[in-house]
Amino acid sequence: MKKIRVALVGNPNVGKTSILNHLAGTNLMIGNWPGVTVEKRTGSTFFQEYEIEFIDLPGIYTLEEVLSEDEKITAEFLRSEEFDVLLNVVETPRLERDLYLTTQLVELRKPMVIALNMIDEAEKLGYSVDDKRLSDLLKIAVVKTVGRTGEGVKALLPAIVETYEKQQIPQLETLSLETLQPEDEREKRLFLVKGLSAEVLQRVFLPKRTITEFLDNLFLHPFFGFVFLFIILYVTFKLIFDISSPLVDFIDGFIQDFISPLVLISLENLGASNFISRMISEAVFGGLGMVFSFVPLIFVTYFFLTFLETSGYLPRVAFLMDRFTHKIGLHGQSIIPLILGFGCNVPAILATRTLQDRSDRLLIISMIPFMSCSARLVVFGFFAITFFENPLLIILALYLVGIFLSLFTAVLLRKSLLRKALSHFVMELPPYRFPSLRVLIRIVLLHLKSFIVRAGTIIFVISLIIWFSLNLPPGVERLEDSIAGKIGKTLSPLFEPIGLGDWRITTSLIPAFLAREAILTNLGVILKAEREETEAFDPKERLADQGRNLLSALSEIISSLLSPLPKKLSLEDEEEETSGLKGEIRKLLPLPSVLAFLFFVLIYNSCVATVVAMWREGSKNLALGFLFYSFLLAWFVSYIVYKFFS
C-alpha cells in the first residue's frame, strides 16, 4: 500500500487539530487560543489504495521570522523533513491574514491543498466565499470545511489523493519574488494577499454587534473584568466540589465497605491462600480503590477547565492579568501555561514553548509546579473532606498559597538569576466559541483515561511494592519491623519537626515522587494492613446500604447546588465512624500535622514527570535546582504552619 505524508500547516488556532481528529479519528486535545499544539503529532487513515499519514504541526504566522520554540518545530519540519502534500488550513473569516503564510508555502514548490475552515463563522460574519476563484487563481484544490462539526472535512481525502497523483503544485506567476529586495518582497507579498483576499472574500452584509464584542465589554472591563473572573473561579470551584465530593464519598464507601470485603470473602470461599486474598483486598482495594474513588472529582475538574480553555476565555484572563504580571517582569501570556498547570503541570510546561524569550520560559517553568494540579487536588480533597468542616475554603486557600509562592519565586528569580527587561506583549484574541457537549465530554474522557491508566499502571505497581515491603521479611509480626517501617523510621527525624514523624506518613511520601496520588494509595494500603475487620459481612444488607448512600449523595448534590455558599460538612457525625479509612487517618494525624502535610504536598515538587519535563524543556540545572529549592521551601513553610497551629 502506498503512503502519502501530509503536513497540516496554518496560522495558530485555525482548527488544524480539529480537522485531523475528524480525518484520522484521533483524539488529540483542542482548545481556543493560539498555541494549543506545541509539538508535532500524527494520525493516519486509509483512503482508496493509500495510507495517508497526517502530521499536525504547531501554528505559525510566517516563515520569515521564527521566534518561539513551537514555531521552530514547524519551520524545521518544512525545511528539512520529507512530506508529499501540504494541507494548508485557513481560517476563512481571517483569510487575508492567513494567505500571507499561504504565499510563503507556495514557494516550497510542494503539492498543496487548501482547507477553507470555519466557513460557518465566515457566513455568520456576512462573508461570501468564492472557493472556485481561489482554486483557479492558485491552480490547486480548495475545500470548504467546518472543523468544529466535521462538515466537508471528508472531502479533503479525495482532494489530497488527486493532488498527490497529479502533483498539483500551486502556480502563481506574480509570485516570482527572487529578483526583489527583501523589503520589497514583503510589500509585494502583502499587496498580493490583499488582492487575492478581495477576489475571493466579499462582505454581503455587516452583522450587528457580535457575541464576542458583547462579552468582551463585560469580561475585559478594567474593574468588572476582575469581578467576573472572581465569580467564574468561585463558581467553578464550588461546582467542582458540590458535584464531586458526595460522589467521591459514595464510591469510596462502595469500594471499601462492599466490594473489598465481598472480594475477600469470595476469594476465601474459593480456597485462595490468605496471602493472595489479603494482597488483593489490601493492595488493590485498600490503596488503588481510594484513587479510583476520585474519578468524579477529576471528571468535573477537567470539564470546567476544558470549558474555559475551549471557550476562548483564557486569553482574556491573560489580558486582565498583564496589569499585575508585568510588574514582576512577565507579560500576560504567561498566565495561560500557569492556568493549564491546574490541570497537569507537564502539558503546562510544554505550553511555554509559545513564549519567545528563553529567560521568560525558564521563569514560568519555575512557577508552574506551584500550581496545584489535579493529582494534588485529589490529595487535598481527601484530607479537606476528612478533617475540615469547610473543605472548599481550605482548598481555595491552598491554591492561593500556591499562586503566592509562584509569584514569590518569580520575583526572586527575576531579581537574581533571570534578570531581564520586560518583553513586549502581542496576542490575538480568538472569538468566543462555545464547545458542544460532545466535544467537551470527549476531551474530558481523554484526561480521565490518562488518570485511570496512570492509576492502573504506576500507582498499582507502587501499591504492590508498598504492600510487599509491609509484609517483608516473611513472617514479620509488627508492621513497624517490616522493610517499609524501617525506611519510614529512618526518614522520620527529617520530618519530625514539621509534625510528620510517624513512619506511616514518611513511608507514604517516598513513592509519591512517582505519582502524587500515590500518597493516598500508600496510606490506604498501610492502614488497611493494620486494620482488623471485625464486623460480619452480609452482602445483601451492605448492598442496600450502598443504594441508600447513593440516593443521599444525589440529594446532597442537588441541595448544595441550590445554595450559593460553599457546603459545610458535619464532622461530628463522621467522627463517630472509626471503622473506615478516613477514621483511621483522622486518628493518625492531629490537625497541625494535617496542615503541615498539605502545605508540604502543595510546595514540594514531588512528581517525576514534572521534573523530567523541566529537565527537557528547561535544563538539568533548573530541574535539579528546583527540586532542592522546592523541598527546602516546603519544609520551611510546613514547619512554620505546624508551629503556628500547634
Added chain:
Amino acid sequence: MKLSEACCGDRVIIRDFEGDEEILKKISAMGLRKGSQFEVCLRCGRNLLLRNHNSQFILSRDLADKIKVEVLNIEGKPCEAPCLHGDEQSNCEDYLKNELTNEHSRLRARKKRGLGIFKKVCPFLSKK
C-alpha cells in the same frame, strides 16, 4: 502619530512601522498591516486592545510606539479609560488615579465650603 497616542474609541489606519525588528514582521503577519483599520477599544495597564470587524489584538505600549497611524475619526464615545491627545494621562490606571485625586480635591473644597457656610451661620463657634 504613534498608535500608543491614540485614544480609546479612536479609529485608526496603520501607516508605517518604525524600525526593522523581528517582532514587527511577526505583527504584520498576524494581521496588523499597513493600510489595516482598527478601533482602539480599550487601554488598560500597559496594553491596548485593538479591534476591527473580525479580529482583536492585545498590544503592549512599547510595540504601539513603533506603529505609525493616522486617526480616521475621533469617536469620543464613553469607554472605561478615556484619555486626552498629547496628554501624559494615557492609560486607565493614570486615569483612575487622576480621577481619584480630582475627587479628593473636590471633597476637600466641598468641606472647606461647608465650613465656610458653617462659619457664616454660626460665627461664634469658629476658632479664632
